Amino acid sequence: MTDSIYFAPLLPWQQTLWTQLTARVLTPQQSLPHALLAAGMQGMGKRAFVWRLVAWLLCRERENHPLGACGSCESCQWLKSGTHPSLQVLPAISKPISAASSESYEALKSTSKKTKADSKATATKAIDNAALTTKVDDIRALQPFIYQGGQGMRICVLDHAEQMTIAAANALLKTLEEPQAQVYLFLISDTPAKLLPTIKSRVQQLPLQIIAASTAQDYVTHALGSTINREVVSPTQIEQLLQLANGAPLTAIDLAQASWYSKRALWLTTWQALQQGKRSSVAASDYWQTQLGISDFIQLTEMMLLDIQRVSLGLASNQQDIDLVTAIQNYQPSDNALAALASNLQQTKIALQQNVQEKFAYDKLMQQLAQL
Ligand SMILES: [Zn+2]
Incomplete structure (x- = not known):
């Protein structure tokens, strides 16, 4: 991520919400709620919206630039250098740019089990959960910033809010109950079902999940x-x-x-060859190691399993460009076998974070696939 996320074009499905929220800010006697929640599954652009809005709220020229932060005032310059005194971000790794965190983010990405074939998304996912957890001390450290008073707007962004510890959530609750003038809190969560109901009831959710x-x-x-x-x-x-x-x-x-999306048909061919005993799991493992990093292979396998499950339940395949129906005509994996493999994939992901050898993990998965 770079500073460009603050100044990126607005996503087309967010235009109405942007217009509504910015109009509230620009209208005298109106304002934003003090605590906002951007929640929902990944890939809808909720972080893009939040960072863009944060940049605009802090922008000194926002009245003349209603469509997005100007990019050149003092505030926008601070954002670009990662040193904005009126912005606090937890966990630190979520800050789009700062001298320290952007380096540590890159460092974490490169130390994660990355191979040439791994996608950026996979590398990001491999970041240790601990780096995403907000602890009670982090919330306490925010207090002086929130309660300092003085001039101008101050903004806190709490990403991965569902990963807060209970103690952190309780400390945050106090802050939510005592809104401060000019202080705005943005919570972001990919799995809002895991947020404490007491937190959820005190924040206003942004409708970012509706896309025609x-x-x-x-x-x-x-x-x-x-x-x-x-x-x-x-x-x-x-x-x-x-x-x-x-x-x-x-x-x-x-x-x-x-990189794995184009290898779905190949996965099916391998699986069938394993089933029919035309290929050994060792040979299949050796071959796939030249094709995809293990994390990508796991993502591919997860998608294929989901669709195999759909088709064996008599539902239409999500993938019209490969022939799953024919593939499972002669062989229907049992629900138990599918569930066992799905759980093994989860275990493998954890094992890989603990530095299990990629080849070892590949061999084992291929064996399991042969027994599916
Ligand atoms: Zn500006």
Whole structure:
């Protein structure tokens, strides 16, 4: 991430909300709620919206630039250098740019188990959960900033809010109960179901999850241009990407660009060869190690399992460009076998964070796939 997230173009499905919120700020006697929650699954652009709004709220020229922060005033310059005195971000790793955190973010990414084939998203996911957890001391350290009074707006952004410890959430609760003039708190969460109800009831949720199908389709089409991996993109393919991404446009774009997405048919061929005993799991493991990093292979396998499950339940496959129906005609994996493999994939992810050898993990997964 770079500072560009503060000044990026507004996502098309966020235009109405942007207009409403900014109008409230610019209208005398009106203001924003003191605590706002941007919640919902990844890939809908909620972080993009929050950072853009934060930049605009802090911008000295916002009255003349209602569509987004000016990018050149003192405040915007501070954001670019990661030293804005009126912005606090927890956990620190979530701050889009700062001299310290951007380096540590890059460092964490490069020390995560990254291979050439791994996508950026995978590397980011491998960041230790501990770095995403806000603790009670972090909230306490915010207090002077929140209660200092004085001139001008102050903003706190709490990302991955569901990962706060209980003690941190309780400390935050006190802050939420005593709103301070000119202080705004933004909570961000990919899994708001895990937030404490007491927190949720004290913040106003931003409606960022509603995207018209045609808007999503247009956006993904435009973003991907005319080809993916040198193949021409058809409207059907865009539709499939969006379906696999549960309608989240940014996830659909990541999916199209993931190195494993184009290897779905190959995965099916391998699985069938394993089933029919035409290939040993060791040979399959050796081959796939030349194709994909293990994290990507796990993502690919998870997607394939979900669809195999759908098809074996008699539902339509989410993937129209590969023939799952024929593939499982002669062989229906049991629910138990599918559940066991899904749980093994989870365990493998954890094991990989604890430095288990990639080859070892690959061999084991391939064996399990052969027994599916
Ligand atoms: Zn500005």
